[in-house]
Amino acid sequence: MHEIICPHCTKAFKIDEAGYADILKQVRDDEFEQQLGERLELAQKEMQNAVQMTRIQVESELQQAAAVKDSEIQGLKSKLAEGEIALKLAVSQAINAVEKERDDLANELEQAEKDKEVASRLAAMDLSREVQQTAASKDAEIQQLKYKLSAIEGEQKLAITQAVTVVEKERDGLKNDLQIAKLEKQNSETSLKDKYETQIKDRDEAIERLRDMKARLSTKMVGETLEQHCETEFNRIRSTAFPRAYFEKDNDARSGSKGDYIFRDSDETGTEIVSVMFEMKNESDTTTTKKKNEDFLKELDKDRNEKGCEYAILVSLLEPESELYNSGIVDVFHRYPKMYVIRPQFFIPIITLLRNAAMKSLEFKAELALVKAQNVDVTNFENDLETFKTAFGKNYDLASRKFQTAIAEIDKSISHLEKTKEALLGTDRNLRLANDKAQNVTIKKLTRHNPTMATKFEEAGDQPPTDS
Numbered sequence: 001m002h003e004i005i006c007p008h009c010t011k012a013f014k015i016d017e018a019g020y021a022d023i024l025k026q027v028r029d030d031e032f033e034q035q036l037g038e039r040l041e042l043a044q045k046e047m048q049n050a051v052q053m054t055r056i057q058v059e060s061e062l063q064q065a066a067a068v069k070d071s072e073i074q075g076l077k078s079k080l081a082e083g084e085i086a087l088k089l090a091v092s093q094a095i096n097a098v099e100k101e102r103d104d105l106a107n108e109l110e111q112a113e114k115d116k117e118v119a120s121r122l123a124a125m126d127l128s129r130e131v132q133q134t135a136a137s138k139d140a141e142i143q144q145l146k147y148k149l150s151a152i153e154g155e156q157k158l159a160i161t162q163a164v165t166v167v168e169k170e171r172d173g174l175k176n177d178l179q180i181a182k183l184e185k186q187n188s189e190t191s192l193k194d195k196y197e198t199q200i201k202d203r204d205e206a207i208e209r210l211r212d213m214k215a216r217l218s219t220k221m222v223g224e225t226l227e228q229h230c231e232t233e234f235n236r237i238r239s240t241a242f243p244r245a246y247f248e249k250d251n252d253a254r255s256g257s258k259g260d261y262i263f264r265d266s267d268e269t270g271t272e273i274v275s276v277m278f279e280m281k282n283e284s285d286t287t288t289t290k291k292k293n294e295d296f297l298k299e300l301d302k303d304r305n306e307k308g309c310e311y312a313i314l315v316s317l318l319e320p321e322s323e324l325y326n327s328g329i330v331d332v333f334h335r336y337p338k339m340y341v342i343r344p345q346f347f348i349p350i351i352t353l354l355r356n357a358a359m360k361s362l363e364f365k366a367e368l369a370l371v372k373a374q375n376v377d378v379t380n381f382e383n384d385l386e387t388f389k390t391a392f393g394k395n396y397d398l399a400s401r402k403f404q405t406a407i408a409e410i411d412k413s414i415s416h417l418e419k420t421k422e423a424l425l426g427t428d429r430n431l432r433l434a435n436d437k438a439q440n441v442t443i444k445k446l447t448r449h450n451p452t453m454a455t456k457f458e459e460a461g462d463q464p465p466t467d468s
Contacts, residue, residue, distance in 0.1 A: 226280040259303040274358035277304040282317035312339040
């Protein structure tokens with residue numbers, strides 16, 4: 001603490017180190033700025049005086065030179081008759097002298113400007129030194145604050161040790177919450193599995209119904225091509241069943257080949273639900289050479305991959321006598337992934353089936369993502385709990401060892417105190433025996449075997465008492 005006396009009221013008051021440092025900094029800054037201003041003002045005045053003196057001196061010299069030149073001119077005028085050559089030479093010499101004097105004056109002015117710059121640099125150096133001193137004082141203050149911070153950290157560690165009991169209770173509560181979360185997770189997985197199995201069963205039943213309908217459906221192929229038939233059938237239900245769907249001919253042949261139609265459907269947010277590449281083949285598309293459905297599967301798979309479609313479907317009237325393809329919908333996943341061969345009457349049903357399955361798949365994916373996120377949260381919680389348990393166990397072991405050490409030291413102290421107690425009790429017994437012996441001492445006992453002392457007592461008039 002520092003004591004400062006007000007210069008106006010002469011009242012003394014105390015301030016701490018930080019306040020004192022702030023006041024000192026303000027005073028130093030004001031004094032430094034004042035001194036710097038005074039130095040700059042003094043340097044400017046000195047420079048102005050020097051310039052003024054130089055200017056006066058130059059003017060005087062110029063006047064003198066002019067007077068001299070005037071006299072020379074008069075002399076030259078008087079000697080004009082002596083010749084034009086001598087006159088021109090004299091004038092040239094006079095001009096050179098005046099130019100030399102002018103150059104000298106310019107050099108003197110330039111030197112004065114340099115002196116001014118040097119004075120400014122010196123003032124800046126003084127300012128830099130003052131700033132460095134201020135920084136050093138601030139570094140000392142920062143060091144003191146670091147010491148205080150260390151003391152505060154020690155207090156915080158003590159508070160953390162005291163809060164361990166509270167954390168143990170919270171740990172038990174978290175364990176219970178973890179068990180509840182695991183049970184909820186198991187219930188959610190069971191419910192999701194049951195829901196998925198129900199959807200698969202419904203899909204199988206729908207496929208069976210479509211197969212039963214096959215015998216009752218007609219192709220209506222008379223007088224129209226297969227592509228026109230499929231496009232007409234789709235446009236008939238586009239507005240009601242597929243309002244956001246894209247179904248157009250594939251006209252992009254940059255890769256050398258193209259499919260017939262591309263189907264894409266999306267939800268309200270613009271997210272693509274399903275995409276299908278269609279290829280239509282019938283007997284009229286071929287010549288006398290009879291081709292099979294498998295002849296077109298490789299090219300269809302290539303077109304599907306190039307156009308970025310998820311499914312590929314061959315709508316075919318080829319191999320009309322094949323019982324395999326006459327079943328309506330044939331899965332050729334064993335040759336190419338996500339590829340079907342269908343008859344024309346199943347064109348609309350397969351689109352509906354794939355779209356609905358994709359929508360359910362999106363729901364399942366969303367639910368699975370939610371479950372995975374929950375699992376990740378539980379896993380992170382378990383990891384955090386294990387980390388806490390490990391750190392707590394280490395602190396508990398350390399505290400336990402220190403506790404056992406303290407107990408051992410207390411036992412040693414107790415043993416030492418018990419020995420001291422036994423020593424004190426023995427001293428008390430000896431003192432009691434000595435006191436008893438002192439109480440039994442009599443003059444007769446003392447003089448019984450000492451005639452000299454008995455005579456001395458008789459001479460003194462004291463009779464030895466009897467032992468009665």
